Amino acid sequence: MGKYIVGIDLGGTSAKMAIASPDGQLKYKWTIGTEIHQEGQLIVPAIIQSIKRSLAEHDLTDQDIIGIGMGTPGAVDVKAKTVIGAYNLNWKTTQDLGQQFGQAFDIPFFVDNDANVAALGEQWLGAGNGAENVVMVTLGTGIGGGVVINGQLYRGSGAAGEIGHMTIEDHTDIHCTCGKKGCFEALASANGIVRLAKEMVDQDEGNIDHSEFYEKVVQDQTFTSFDIFEAAKAIDGFASQVVDKVAYYIGLGVSHIANILNPSAIVLGGGMAGAGEFLREKVDAYYREFTYQQIRETTQIVLAQLGNDAGVIGAVNLINTEIK
Ligand SMILES: [Zn+2]
Known part of the structure:
Protein backbone atom coordinates (compact mmCIF):
# COMPACT_ATOMS: atom_id res chain seq x y z
CA MET A 1 0.00 0.00 0.00
CA GLY A 2 1.40 3.35 -1.02
CA LYS A 3 2.13 5.99 1.56
CA TYR A 4 3.04 8.99 -0.57
CA ILE A 5 1.64 10.99 -3.48
CA VAL A 6 3.70 12.68 -6.18
CA GLY A 7 2.47 16.12 -7.32
CA ILE A 8 3.62 17.92 -10.48
CA ASP A 9 2.90 21.54 -11.39
CA LEU A 10 4.04 22.07 -14.97
CA GLY A 11 4.52 25.62 -16.22
CA GLY A 12 6.13 27.42 -19.14
CA THR A 13 9.44 28.02 -17.36
CA SER A 14 9.64 25.29 -14.73
CA ALA A 15 8.07 22.12 -13.40
CA LYS A 16 7.61 22.02 -9.64
CA MET A 17 7.41 18.59 -8.08
CA ALA A 18 6.89 17.13 -4.64
CA ILE A 19 6.61 13.84 -2.84
CA ALA A 20 3.93 14.41 -0.21
CA SER A 21 1.97 12.56 2.41
CA PRO A 22 -1.75 12.11 1.60
CA ASP A 23 -2.59 14.91 4.06
CA GLY A 24 -0.53 17.34 1.97
CA GLN A 25 2.76 17.64 3.85
CA LEU A 26 5.42 18.17 1.21
CA LYS A 27 8.22 15.78 2.29
CA TYR A 28 10.52 16.44 -0.66
CA LYS A 29 10.11 19.33 -3.03
CA TRP A 30 12.15 20.25 -6.10
CA THR A 31 12.00 22.16 -9.40
CA ILE A 32 13.42 21.53 -12.85
CA GLY A 33 13.55 23.90 -15.82
CA LEU A 42 11.91 16.91 -23.88
CA ILE A 43 9.57 18.13 -21.12
CA VAL A 44 7.77 14.96 -20.04
CA PRO A 45 10.80 12.65 -20.31
CA ALA A 46 12.76 15.10 -18.09
CA SER A 54 14.04 11.32 -6.54
CA LEU A 55 12.18 8.10 -5.66
CA ALA A 56 15.47 6.17 -5.83
CA GLU A 57 17.27 8.77 -3.70
CA HIS A 58 14.69 8.35 -0.95
CA ASP A 59 14.59 4.55 -1.20
CA LEU A 60 11.03 4.58 -2.55
CA THR A 61 9.60 2.21 -5.16
CA ASP A 62 6.48 2.53 -7.33
CA GLN A 63 4.61 0.49 -4.69
CA ASP A 64 5.20 3.26 -2.13
CA ILE A 65 3.32 5.79 -4.28
CA ILE A 66 -0.49 6.02 -4.27
CA GLY A 67 -0.65 8.13 -7.40
CA ILE A 68 0.99 10.82 -9.52
CA GLY A 69 -1.10 13.97 -10.00
CA MET A 70 -0.28 16.72 -12.47
CA GLY A 71 -1.46 20.18 -13.43
CA THR A 72 -0.54 21.45 -16.90
CA PRO A 73 -1.27 24.42 -19.16
CA GLY A 74 -3.51 23.72 -22.15
CA ALA A 75 -6.82 21.98 -22.75
CA VAL A 76 -6.83 18.65 -20.93
CA ASP A 77 -8.95 15.65 -21.78
CA VAL A 78 -9.15 14.28 -18.26
CA LYS A 79 -10.44 10.82 -19.27
CA ALA A 80 -7.98 10.30 -22.13
CA LYS A 81 -5.17 11.97 -20.10
CA THR A 82 -4.11 14.03 -23.10
CA VAL A 83 -3.30 17.73 -23.52
CA ILE A 84 -3.71 19.97 -26.54
CA GLY A 85 -2.95 23.63 -27.16
CA ALA A 86 -0.34 24.28 -24.46
CA TYR A 87 1.39 26.94 -26.55
CA ASN A 88 3.69 28.14 -23.76
CA LEU A 89 5.14 24.60 -23.73
CA ASN A 90 5.47 24.61 -27.52
CA VAL A 111 -3.86 15.12 -14.98
CA ASP A 112 -5.98 18.26 -15.20
CA ASN A 113 -5.42 21.85 -16.30
CA ASP A 114 -3.36 24.10 -14.06
CA ALA A 115 -6.22 26.41 -13.03
CA ASN A 116 -8.37 23.45 -11.91
CA VAL A 117 -5.46 21.91 -10.02
CA ALA A 118 -4.58 25.20 -8.28
CA ALA A 119 -8.23 25.45 -7.21
CA LEU A 120 -7.98 21.99 -5.62
CA GLY A 121 -4.90 23.20 -3.72
CA GLU A 122 -6.44 26.42 -2.37
CA GLN A 123 -9.74 24.67 -1.57
CA TRP A 124 -7.95 21.99 0.43
CA LEU A 125 -5.10 23.60 2.35
CA GLY A 126 -5.27 27.27 1.33
CA ALA A 127 -7.84 30.05 1.49
CA GLY A 128 -10.73 27.59 1.03
CA ASN A 129 -9.96 26.10 4.44
CA GLY A 130 -11.05 22.62 3.39
CA ALA A 131 -14.63 23.73 2.68
CA GLU A 132 -16.59 21.56 0.23
CA ASN A 133 -17.56 24.33 -2.21
CA VAL A 134 -14.87 26.76 -3.35
CA VAL A 135 -14.17 28.58 -6.62
CA MET A 136 -10.75 29.91 -7.54
CA VAL A 137 -10.22 32.73 -10.01
CA THR A 138 -6.64 32.94 -11.30
CA LEU A 139 -5.82 36.48 -12.41
CA GLY A 140 -2.66 35.96 -14.43
CA THR A 141 -1.68 36.90 -17.98
CA GLY A 142 -5.11 35.39 -18.74
CA ILE A 143 -7.94 34.52 -16.36
CA GLY A 144 -8.50 30.91 -15.42
CA GLY A 145 -10.86 29.32 -12.98
CA GLY A 146 -11.51 26.14 -11.09
CA VAL A 147 -14.81 25.09 -9.52
CA VAL A 148 -14.76 22.65 -6.59
CA ILE A 149 -18.18 21.32 -5.60
CA ASN A 150 -18.65 18.75 -2.83
CA GLY A 151 -14.85 18.47 -2.61
CA GLN A 152 -14.52 17.45 -6.27
CA LEU A 153 -13.61 19.43 -9.37
CA TYR A 154 -16.68 20.29 -11.40
CA ARG A 155 -15.79 19.73 -15.05
CA GLY A 156 -19.18 20.12 -16.73
CA SER A 157 -18.98 18.82 -20.28
CA GLY A 158 -15.22 19.40 -20.26
CA ALA A 159 -14.77 23.16 -20.18
CA ALA A 160 -16.39 24.14 -16.86
CA GLY A 161 -14.58 26.86 -14.98
CA GLU A 162 -13.35 28.62 -18.12
CA ILE A 163 -14.60 31.85 -16.62
CA GLY A 164 -12.08 33.97 -18.55
CA HIS A 165 -14.42 33.90 -21.54
CA MET A 166 -17.49 35.10 -19.70
CA THR A 167 -18.64 38.24 -21.58
CA ILE A 168 -18.35 41.09 -19.11
CA GLU A 169 -18.61 44.15 -21.38
CA ASP A 170 -20.60 44.44 -24.61
CA HIS A 171 -19.52 48.03 -25.40
CA THR A 172 -15.87 47.48 -26.20
CA ASP A 173 -13.63 46.83 -29.17
CA ILE A 174 -11.21 44.83 -27.04
CA HIS A 175 -10.94 41.39 -28.61
CA CYS A 176 -10.03 38.19 -26.81
CA THR A 177 -7.74 35.43 -28.09
CA CYS A 178 -10.88 33.23 -28.32
CA GLY A 179 -12.31 35.49 -31.04
CA LYS A 180 -15.05 37.21 -28.99
CA LYS A 181 -15.19 40.78 -27.72
CA GLY A 182 -15.44 41.87 -24.11
CA CYS A 183 -14.26 38.65 -22.44
CA PHE A 184 -13.46 38.81 -18.71
CA GLU A 185 -9.84 37.86 -19.45
CA ALA A 186 -9.45 40.38 -22.27
CA LEU A 187 -10.36 43.20 -19.85
CA ALA A 188 -9.36 42.16 -16.35
CA SER A 189 -6.25 39.96 -16.64
CA ALA A 190 -2.70 41.32 -16.31
CA ASN A 191 -2.60 41.76 -20.10
CA GLY A 192 -6.20 42.99 -20.10
CA ILE A 193 -5.63 45.86 -17.68
CA VAL A 194 -2.83 47.18 -19.92
CA ARG A 195 -5.19 47.15 -22.95
CA LEU A 196 -7.94 48.66 -20.82
CA ALA A 197 -5.71 51.59 -19.80
CA LYS A 198 -4.92 52.28 -23.48
CA GLU A 199 -8.60 52.05 -24.46
CA MET A 200 -9.60 54.43 -21.66
CA VAL A 201 -7.08 56.97 -23.02
CA ASP A 202 -8.33 56.51 -26.62
CA GLN A 203 -11.96 56.95 -25.62
CA ASP A 204 -11.40 59.84 -23.23
CA GLU A 205 -14.56 61.91 -23.08
CA GLY A 206 -13.13 64.41 -20.66
CA ASN A 207 -13.60 62.32 -17.54
CA ILE A 208 -10.07 60.96 -17.37
CA GLN A 221 5.56 54.05 -23.03
CA THR A 222 5.56 50.40 -22.18
CA PHE A 223 4.02 49.56 -18.84
CA THR A 224 2.75 46.47 -17.07
CA SER A 225 -0.16 45.64 -14.77
CA PHE A 226 2.33 45.89 -11.91
CA ASP A 227 3.14 49.51 -12.90
CA ILE A 228 -0.55 50.38 -12.93
CA PHE A 229 -1.07 49.00 -9.42
CA GLU A 230 2.09 50.70 -8.11
CA ALA A 231 0.94 54.05 -9.54
CA ALA A 232 -2.56 53.56 -8.13
CA LYS A 233 -1.13 52.75 -4.69
CA ALA A 234 0.81 56.05 -4.97
CA ILE A 235 -2.58 57.72 -5.57
CA ASP A 236 -2.03 58.57 -9.24
CA GLY A 237 -5.41 59.74 -10.56
CA PHE A 238 -5.61 57.91 -13.88
CA ALA A 239 -4.02 54.68 -12.56
CA SER A 240 -6.64 54.71 -9.79
CA GLN A 241 -9.38 55.05 -12.41
CA VAL A 242 -7.98 52.05 -14.32
CA VAL A 243 -7.74 49.92 -11.16
CA ASP A 244 -11.28 50.96 -10.21
CA LYS A 245 -12.55 49.84 -13.62
CA VAL A 246 -10.75 46.52 -13.33
CA ALA A 247 -12.07 46.00 -9.79
CA TYR A 248 -15.55 46.66 -11.21
CA TYR A 249 -15.06 43.97 -13.87
CA ILE A 250 -13.66 41.45 -11.39
CA GLY A 251 -16.43 42.27 -8.89
CA LEU A 252 -19.04 41.78 -11.61
CA GLY A 253 -17.40 38.52 -12.75
CA VAL A 254 -17.22 37.00 -9.28
CA SER A 255 -20.78 38.14 -8.50
CA ASN A 262 -22.91 30.28 -3.76
CA PRO A 263 -19.60 28.65 -2.70
CA SER A 264 -18.25 29.48 0.77
CA ALA A 265 -15.28 31.25 -0.80
CA ILE A 266 -14.18 32.69 -4.11
CA VAL A 267 -10.39 32.73 -4.00
CA LEU A 268 -8.51 35.38 -5.99
CA GLY A 269 -5.09 34.08 -7.06
CA GLY A 270 -2.52 34.50 -9.81
CA GLY A 271 0.04 37.23 -10.36
CA MET A 272 -2.41 40.13 -10.24
CA ALA A 273 -3.74 39.03 -6.86
CA GLY A 274 -0.24 40.00 -5.71
CA ALA A 275 -1.76 43.51 -5.45
CA GLY A 276 -3.25 42.02 -2.29
CA GLU A 277 -5.82 43.65 -0.04
CA PHE A 278 -5.54 46.87 -2.09
CA GLU A 297 -23.23 36.97 3.65
CA THR A 298 -22.31 33.38 2.75
CA THR A 299 -19.82 33.72 -0.12
CA GLN A 300 -16.59 35.50 0.87
CA ILE A 301 -14.08 37.00 -1.56
CA VAL A 302 -10.64 36.03 -0.26
CA LEU A 303 -7.00 36.13 -1.37
CA ALA A 304 -5.12 32.94 -2.24
CA GLN A 305 -2.74 31.73 0.47
CA LEU A 306 -0.55 29.03 -1.03
CA GLY A 307 1.33 31.17 -3.56
CA ASN A 308 3.54 29.07 -5.81
CA ASP A 309 2.71 25.88 -3.91
CA ALA A 310 -1.00 25.88 -4.90
CA GLY A 311 -0.33 23.87 -8.06
CA VAL A 312 1.79 21.15 -6.49
CA ILE A 313 -0.49 20.81 -3.44
CA GLY A 314 -3.51 20.72 -5.75
CA ALA A 315 -1.84 17.98 -7.82
CA VAL A 316 -1.51 15.95 -4.61
CA ASN A 317 -5.18 16.59 -3.80
CA LEU A 318 -6.13 15.53 -7.34
CA ILE A 319 -5.00 12.04 -6.34
CA ASN A 320 -7.03 12.18 -3.11
CA THR A 321 -10.14 13.13 -5.09
CA GLU A 322 -9.58 10.60 -7.90
CA ILE A 323 -8.47 7.59 -5.85
CA LYS A 324 -10.77 6.69 -3.00
ZN1 LIG B 1 -12.50 34.98 -24.75
Whole structure:
Protein backbone atom coordinates (compact mmCIF):
# COMPACT_ATOMS: atom_id res chain seq x y z
CA MET A 1 0.00 0.00 0.00
CA GLY A 2 1.40 3.35 -1.02
CA LYS A 3 2.13 5.99 1.56
CA TYR A 4 3.04 8.99 -0.57
CA ILE A 5 1.64 10.99 -3.48
CA VAL A 6 3.70 12.68 -6.18
CA GLY A 7 2.47 16.12 -7.32
CA ILE A 8 3.62 17.92 -10.48
CA ASP A 9 2.90 21.54 -11.39
CA LEU A 10 4.04 22.07 -14.97
CA GLY A 11 4.52 25.62 -16.22
CA GLY A 12 6.13 27.42 -19.14
CA THR A 13 9.44 28.02 -17.36
CA SER A 14 9.64 25.29 -14.73
CA ALA A 15 8.07 22.12 -13.40
CA LYS A 16 7.61 22.02 -9.64
CA MET A 17 7.41 18.59 -8.08
CA ALA A 18 6.89 17.13 -4.64
CA ILE A 19 6.61 13.84 -2.84
CA ALA A 20 3.93 14.41 -0.21
CA SER A 21 1.97 12.56 2.41
CA PRO A 22 -1.75 12.11 1.60
CA ASP A 23 -2.59 14.91 4.06
CA GLY A 24 -0.53 17.34 1.97
CA GLN A 25 2.76 17.64 3.85
CA LEU A 26 5.42 18.17 1.21
CA LYS A 27 8.22 15.78 2.29
CA TYR A 28 10.52 16.44 -0.66
CA LYS A 29 10.11 19.33 -3.03
CA TRP A 30 12.15 20.25 -6.10
CA THR A 31 12.00 22.16 -9.40
CA ILE A 32 13.42 21.53 -12.85
CA GLY A 33 13.55 23.90 -15.82
CA THR A 34 11.13 23.42 -18.72
CA GLU A 35 13.02 22.94 -22.01
CA ILE A 36 10.46 23.94 -24.63
CA HIS A 37 12.62 23.51 -27.77
CA GLN A 38 12.08 20.47 -30.07
CA GLU A 39 8.32 21.19 -29.84
CA GLY A 40 8.43 20.54 -26.11
CA GLN A 41 9.19 16.87 -26.57
CA LEU A 42 11.91 16.91 -23.88
CA ILE A 43 9.57 18.13 -21.12
CA VAL A 44 7.77 14.96 -20.04
CA PRO A 45 10.80 12.65 -20.31
CA ALA A 46 12.76 15.10 -18.09
CA ILE A 47 9.97 15.11 -15.49
CA ILE A 48 9.76 11.31 -15.51
CA GLN A 49 13.55 10.99 -15.15
CA SER A 50 13.56 13.47 -12.32
CA ILE A 51 10.80 11.64 -10.41
CA LYS A 52 12.55 8.30 -10.89
CA ARG A 53 15.79 9.79 -9.54
CA SER A 54 14.04 11.32 -6.54
CA LEU A 55 12.18 8.10 -5.66
CA ALA A 56 15.47 6.17 -5.83
CA GLU A 57 17.27 8.77 -3.70
CA HIS A 58 14.69 8.35 -0.95
CA ASP A 59 14.59 4.55 -1.20
CA LEU A 60 11.03 4.58 -2.55
CA THR A 61 9.60 2.21 -5.16
CA ASP A 62 6.48 2.53 -7.33
CA GLN A 63 4.61 0.49 -4.69
CA ASP A 64 5.20 3.26 -2.13
CA ILE A 65 3.32 5.79 -4.28
CA ILE A 66 -0.49 6.02 -4.27
CA GLY A 67 -0.65 8.13 -7.40
CA ILE A 68 0.99 10.82 -9.52
CA GLY A 69 -1.10 13.97 -10.00
CA MET A 70 -0.28 16.72 -12.47
CA GLY A 71 -1.46 20.18 -13.43
CA THR A 72 -0.54 21.45 -16.90
CA PRO A 73 -1.27 24.42 -19.16
CA GLY A 74 -3.51 23.72 -22.15
CA ALA A 75 -6.82 21.98 -22.75
CA VAL A 76 -6.83 18.65 -20.93
CA ASP A 77 -8.95 15.65 -21.78
CA VAL A 78 -9.15 14.28 -18.26
CA LYS A 79 -10.44 10.82 -19.27
CA ALA A 80 -7.98 10.30 -22.13
CA LYS A 81 -5.17 11.97 -20.10
CA THR A 82 -4.11 14.03 -23.10
CA VAL A 83 -3.30 17.73 -23.52
CA ILE A 84 -3.71 19.97 -26.54
CA GLY A 85 -2.95 23.63 -27.16
CA ALA A 86 -0.34 24.28 -24.46
CA TYR A 87 1.39 26.94 -26.55
CA ASN A 88 3.69 28.14 -23.76
CA LEU A 89 5.14 24.60 -23.73
CA ASN A 90 5.47 24.61 -27.52
CA TRP A 91 3.11 21.60 -27.69
CA LYS A 92 1.49 21.92 -31.10
CA THR A 93 -0.09 18.47 -31.26
CA THR A 94 -2.00 16.31 -28.79
CA GLN A 95 0.30 15.02 -26.04
CA ASP A 96 -0.52 11.60 -24.63
CA LEU A 97 0.65 12.08 -21.04
CA GLY A 98 -1.25 9.03 -19.78
CA GLN A 99 0.69 6.78 -22.14
CA GLN A 100 4.06 8.33 -21.26
CA PHE A 101 3.56 8.04 -17.49
CA GLY A 102 1.92 4.62 -17.89
CA GLN A 103 5.01 3.29 -19.64
CA ALA A 104 7.40 4.79 -17.10
CA PHE A 105 5.67 3.89 -13.83
CA ASP A 106 3.44 1.26 -12.30
CA ILE A 107 1.53 4.04 -10.51
CA PRO A 108 -1.94 5.53 -11.23
CA PHE A 109 -1.62 8.89 -13.05
CA PHE A 110 -4.13 11.75 -13.24
CA VAL A 111 -3.86 15.12 -14.98
CA ASP A 112 -5.98 18.26 -15.20
CA ASN A 113 -5.42 21.85 -16.30
CA ASP A 114 -3.36 24.10 -14.06
CA ALA A 115 -6.22 26.41 -13.03
CA ASN A 116 -8.37 23.45 -11.91
CA VAL A 117 -5.46 21.91 -10.02
CA ALA A 118 -4.58 25.20 -8.28
CA ALA A 119 -8.23 25.45 -7.21
CA LEU A 120 -7.98 21.99 -5.62
CA GLY A 121 -4.90 23.20 -3.72
CA GLU A 122 -6.44 26.42 -2.37
CA GLN A 123 -9.74 24.67 -1.57
CA TRP A 124 -7.95 21.99 0.43
CA LEU A 125 -5.10 23.60 2.35
CA GLY A 126 -5.27 27.27 1.33
CA ALA A 127 -7.84 30.05 1.49
CA GLY A 128 -10.73 27.59 1.03
CA ASN A 129 -9.96 26.10 4.44
CA GLY A 130 -11.05 22.62 3.39
CA ALA A 131 -14.63 23.73 2.68
CA GLU A 132 -16.59 21.56 0.23
CA ASN A 133 -17.56 24.33 -2.21
CA VAL A 134 -14.87 26.76 -3.35
CA VAL A 135 -14.17 28.58 -6.62
CA MET A 136 -10.75 29.91 -7.54
CA VAL A 137 -10.22 32.73 -10.01
CA THR A 138 -6.64 32.94 -11.30
CA LEU A 139 -5.82 36.48 -12.41
CA GLY A 140 -2.66 35.96 -14.43
CA THR A 141 -1.68 36.90 -17.98
CA GLY A 142 -5.11 35.39 -18.74
CA ILE A 143 -7.94 34.52 -16.36
CA GLY A 144 -8.50 30.91 -15.42
CA GLY A 145 -10.86 29.32 -12.98
CA GLY A 146 -11.51 26.14 -11.09
CA VAL A 147 -14.81 25.09 -9.52
CA VAL A 148 -14.76 22.65 -6.59
CA ILE A 149 -18.18 21.32 -5.60
CA ASN A 150 -18.65 18.75 -2.83
CA GLY A 151 -14.85 18.47 -2.61
CA GLN A 152 -14.52 17.45 -6.27
CA LEU A 153 -13.61 19.43 -9.37
CA TYR A 154 -16.68 20.29 -11.40
CA ARG A 155 -15.79 19.73 -15.05
CA GLY A 156 -19.18 20.12 -16.73
CA SER A 157 -18.98 18.82 -20.28
CA GLY A 158 -15.22 19.40 -20.26
CA ALA A 159 -14.77 23.16 -20.18
CA ALA A 160 -16.39 24.14 -16.86
CA GLY A 161 -14.58 26.86 -14.98
CA GLU A 162 -13.35 28.62 -18.12
CA ILE A 163 -14.60 31.85 -16.62
CA GLY A 164 -12.08 33.97 -18.55
CA HIS A 165 -14.42 33.90 -21.54
CA MET A 166 -17.49 35.10 -19.70
CA THR A 167 -18.64 38.24 -21.58
CA ILE A 168 -18.35 41.09 -19.11
CA GLU A 169 -18.61 44.15 -21.38
CA ASP A 170 -20.60 44.44 -24.61
CA HIS A 171 -19.52 48.03 -25.40
CA THR A 172 -15.87 47.48 -26.20
CA ASP A 173 -13.63 46.83 -29.17
CA ILE A 174 -11.21 44.83 -27.04
CA HIS A 175 -10.94 41.39 -28.61
CA CYS A 176 -10.03 38.19 -26.81
CA THR A 177 -7.74 35.43 -28.09
CA CYS A 178 -10.88 33.23 -28.32
CA GLY A 179 -12.31 35.49 -31.04
CA LYS A 180 -15.05 37.21 -28.99
CA LYS A 181 -15.19 40.78 -27.72
CA GLY A 182 -15.44 41.87 -24.11
CA CYS A 183 -14.26 38.65 -22.44
CA PHE A 184 -13.46 38.81 -18.71
CA GLU A 185 -9.84 37.86 -19.45
CA ALA A 186 -9.45 40.38 -22.27
CA LEU A 187 -10.36 43.20 -19.85
CA ALA A 188 -9.36 42.16 -16.35
CA SER A 189 -6.25 39.96 -16.64
CA ALA A 190 -2.70 41.32 -16.31
CA ASN A 191 -2.60 41.76 -20.10
CA GLY A 192 -6.20 42.99 -20.10
CA ILE A 193 -5.63 45.86 -17.68
CA VAL A 194 -2.83 47.18 -19.92
CA ARG A 195 -5.19 47.15 -22.95
CA LEU A 196 -7.94 48.66 -20.82
CA ALA A 197 -5.71 51.59 -19.80
CA LYS A 198 -4.92 52.28 -23.48
CA GLU A 199 -8.60 52.05 -24.46
CA MET A 200 -9.60 54.43 -21.66
CA VAL A 201 -7.08 56.97 -23.02
CA ASP A 202 -8.33 56.51 -26.62
CA GLN A 203 -11.96 56.95 -25.62
CA ASP A 204 -11.40 59.84 -23.23
CA GLU A 205 -14.56 61.91 -23.08
CA GLY A 206 -13.13 64.41 -20.66
CA ASN A 207 -13.60 62.32 -17.54
CA ILE A 208 -10.07 60.96 -17.37
CA ASP A 209 -7.55 62.30 -14.87
CA HIS A 210 -4.58 63.68 -16.83
CA SER A 211 -2.11 62.48 -14.23
CA GLU A 212 1.52 61.46 -14.54
CA PHE A 213 0.54 57.90 -15.39
CA TYR A 214 -1.91 59.14 -18.03
CA GLU A 215 0.97 60.97 -19.75
CA LYS A 216 2.98 57.75 -19.71
CA VAL A 217 0.18 55.88 -21.50
CA VAL A 218 -0.40 58.72 -24.00
CA GLN A 219 3.30 58.73 -24.88
CA ASP A 220 2.91 55.01 -25.51
CA GLN A 221 5.56 54.05 -23.03
CA THR A 222 5.56 50.40 -22.18
CA PHE A 223 4.02 49.56 -18.84
CA THR A 224 2.75 46.47 -17.07
CA SER A 225 -0.16 45.64 -14.77
CA PHE A 226 2.33 45.89 -11.91
CA ASP A 227 3.14 49.51 -12.90
CA ILE A 228 -0.55 50.38 -12.93
CA PHE A 229 -1.07 49.00 -9.42
CA GLU A 230 2.09 50.70 -8.11
CA ALA A 231 0.94 54.05 -9.54
CA ALA A 232 -2.56 53.56 -8.13
CA LYS A 233 -1.13 52.75 -4.69
CA ALA A 234 0.81 56.05 -4.97
CA ILE A 235 -2.58 57.72 -5.57
CA ASP A 236 -2.03 58.57 -9.24
CA GLY A 237 -5.41 59.74 -10.56
CA PHE A 238 -5.61 57.91 -13.88
CA ALA A 239 -4.02 54.68 -12.56
CA SER A 240 -6.64 54.71 -9.79
CA GLN A 241 -9.38 55.05 -12.41
CA VAL A 242 -7.98 52.05 -14.32
CA VAL A 243 -7.74 49.92 -11.16
CA ASP A 244 -11.28 50.96 -10.21
CA LYS A 245 -12.55 49.84 -13.62
CA VAL A 246 -10.75 46.52 -13.33
CA ALA A 247 -12.07 46.00 -9.79
CA TYR A 248 -15.55 46.66 -11.21
CA TYR A 249 -15.06 43.97 -13.87
CA ILE A 250 -13.66 41.45 -11.39
CA GLY A 251 -16.43 42.27 -8.89
CA LEU A 252 -19.04 41.78 -11.61
CA GLY A 253 -17.40 38.52 -12.75
CA VAL A 254 -17.22 37.00 -9.28
CA SER A 255 -20.78 38.14 -8.50
CA HIS A 256 -22.06 35.98 -11.38
CA ILE A 257 -20.17 32.99 -9.98
CA ALA A 258 -21.50 33.64 -6.47
CA ASN A 259 -25.07 34.16 -7.61
CA ILE A 260 -25.08 30.83 -9.43
CA LEU A 261 -22.94 28.60 -7.20
CA ASN A 262 -22.91 30.28 -3.76
CA PRO A 263 -19.60 28.65 -2.70
CA SER A 264 -18.25 29.48 0.77
CA ALA A 265 -15.28 31.25 -0.80
CA ILE A 266 -14.18 32.69 -4.11
CA VAL A 267 -10.39 32.73 -4.00
CA LEU A 268 -8.51 35.38 -5.99
CA GLY A 269 -5.09 34.08 -7.06
CA GLY A 270 -2.52 34.50 -9.81
CA GLY A 271 0.04 37.23 -10.36
CA MET A 272 -2.41 40.13 -10.24
CA ALA A 273 -3.74 39.03 -6.86
CA GLY A 274 -0.24 40.00 -5.71
CA ALA A 275 -1.76 43.51 -5.45
CA GLY A 276 -3.25 42.02 -2.29
CA GLU A 277 -5.82 43.65 -0.04
CA PHE A 278 -5.54 46.87 -2.09
CA LEU A 279 -7.30 45.07 -4.97
CA ARG A 280 -9.44 42.65 -2.92
CA GLU A 281 -11.27 45.35 -1.00
CA LYS A 282 -12.13 47.25 -4.19
CA VAL A 283 -13.37 44.03 -5.84
CA ASP A 284 -15.36 43.20 -2.70
CA ALA A 285 -17.11 46.59 -2.73
CA TYR A 286 -18.40 46.00 -6.29
CA TYR A 287 -19.16 42.35 -5.52
CA ARG A 288 -21.44 43.51 -2.70
CA GLU A 289 -23.27 45.83 -5.08
CA PHE A 290 -23.97 42.98 -7.49
CA THR A 291 -25.10 40.28 -5.06
CA TYR A 292 -28.11 40.08 -2.79
CA GLN A 293 -27.84 39.76 0.97
CA GLN A 294 -28.00 36.00 1.39
CA ILE A 295 -25.25 35.50 -1.18
CA ARG A 296 -22.88 38.19 0.07
CA GLU A 297 -23.23 36.97 3.65
CA THR A 298 -22.31 33.38 2.75
CA THR A 299 -19.82 33.72 -0.12
CA GLN A 300 -16.59 35.50 0.87
CA ILE A 301 -14.08 37.00 -1.56
CA VAL A 302 -10.64 36.03 -0.26
CA LEU A 303 -7.00 36.13 -1.37
CA ALA A 304 -5.12 32.94 -2.24
CA GLN A 305 -2.74 31.73 0.47
CA LEU A 306 -0.55 29.03 -1.03
CA GLY A 307 1.33 31.17 -3.56
CA ASN A 308 3.54 29.07 -5.81
CA ASP A 309 2.71 25.88 -3.91
CA ALA A 310 -1.00 25.88 -4.90
CA GLY A 311 -0.33 23.87 -8.06
CA VAL A 312 1.79 21.15 -6.49
CA ILE A 313 -0.49 20.81 -3.44
CA GLY A 314 -3.51 20.72 -5.75
CA ALA A 315 -1.84 17.98 -7.82
CA VAL A 316 -1.51 15.95 -4.61
CA ASN A 317 -5.18 16.59 -3.80
CA LEU A 318 -6.13 15.53 -7.34
CA ILE A 319 -5.00 12.04 -6.34
CA ASN A 320 -7.03 12.18 -3.11
CA THR A 321 -10.14 13.13 -5.09
CA GLU A 322 -9.58 10.60 -7.90
CA ILE A 323 -8.47 7.59 -5.85
CA LYS A 324 -10.77 6.69 -3.00
ZN1 LIG B 1 -12.50 34.98 -24.75
